Amino acid sequence: MGVDSKLKTLIVIGHPNIQDSRTQQFFKEAVQTFENVTFFDATAGLEIEKAQQLMVDHQRIILQFPLYWYSCPACLKDWLDQILSLSGIEETLANKELGLVVSLGVKSSEFQAGGREKFTLSELMRPFEAIANKFNMSYLPIFSLSNLSYLTEIETKQALIKYQQYVSMEKSFSFEISEQWHLEQLLKIQKNHPKFEEKIQMLIEEIEENRDELSTLEHSLKEMKEE
Amino acid sequence: MGVDSKLKTLIVIGHPNIQDSRTQQFFKEAVQTFENVTFFDATAGLEIEKAQQLMVDHQRIILQFPLYWYSCPACLKDWLDQILSLSGIEETLANKELGLVVSLGVKSSEFQAGGREKFTLSELMRPFEAIANKFNMSYLPIFSLSNLSYLTEIETKQALIKYQQYVSMEKSFSFEISEQWHLEQLLKIQKNHPKFEEKIQMLIEEIEENRDELSTLEHSLKEMKEE
Incomplete structure (x- = not known):
């Protein structure tokens, strides 16, 4: 019963120079x-x-690009201008998900009222939200990443996991789905790296124990509410 | 004492096919x-x-384009990506005005909460506002025009005058400046089309009479407030 076993994701990269990034x-x-x-x-x-054929085959479509003058680079806009004008594109995109992965040259905290960039990313990305709206797509929260050189080692590892989740985890980011996702990742590692088997087995058991405890707590809470 | 005699305006057109538009x-x-x-x-x-040289010579810079997927067409984004990265562009643009002339394929009333397009043009054009903000430019209200075939003859004439004003009138759109602008346009027509001389002279006199009356009214109003 895999969480990401059915979700297929297409990542469309719009970058003038992918190799050097x-x-x-x-x-x-x-x-x-x-x-x-x-x-x-x-x-x-x-x-x-x-x-377009790839879009037919995938449920989640992600546009991934560096922010160029508060929007996507021209190369991606050119691609969008073309693909969104194809015949049959409405049927292709309807009811799919649209996500954005935006890499930033400055700290993300600058993107707010009072910050140097003044506007939030949500505001600046309105044209993409409008596209999702136009094609009856479900618009995902934006994933942004500041320049990697600004991040500590731990922040980088956290960003890695969050990106993996953004790309592969079901949309309702509930605690249960998140937990299930982590379990699957551990099982994958266990399969590919037998030498970690014992350690990972311990982690899995701990997560499962925690889940039981959480269920008990949820049950108690429910009873309290009903009284 | 011309209102538009000093203001120089550069209109940058971003359209994949200007001739056919x-x-x-x-x-x-x-x-x-x-x-x-x-x-x-x-x-x-x-x-x-x-x-860039043209921008040095002009005070008001207008980006003029048809809305393509809630932003400018790729060709204009490509131009922006290039020009905004030139060295010395900060000095070139600082303290100038940035205006947008956006032509729409649908009625402008669709661009609002509850409308089919859901967002206002102001929201969708945030990236341009952010550029103005970045370069310390003064951002003008957006000028938009729906498909000409939607407009009545009178609406078309009104759009023509509004566009002329957007391009050439001083930023503080006060009644006085607007009146002065109209007087100048009449004087221009009078000069170029002598056969209308008498009619235009009458119009000019009427405007000047109205101005005197307005001055009297303003004076009375001021006195009333001071009492």
């Missing part, structure tokens, strides 16, 4: 073992029809 | 006799440095 490399490595994740380079010439 | 033709004809208005085609190849 440390951030894009980071994202790619984070999900390289994820079977249901497909990368598509939006700058790879005139593969517009191929992209 | 009835709306772009409409805009161009509306200000063809305006001496201080310069048009620049953002799709005209690699004239980025020339554009």
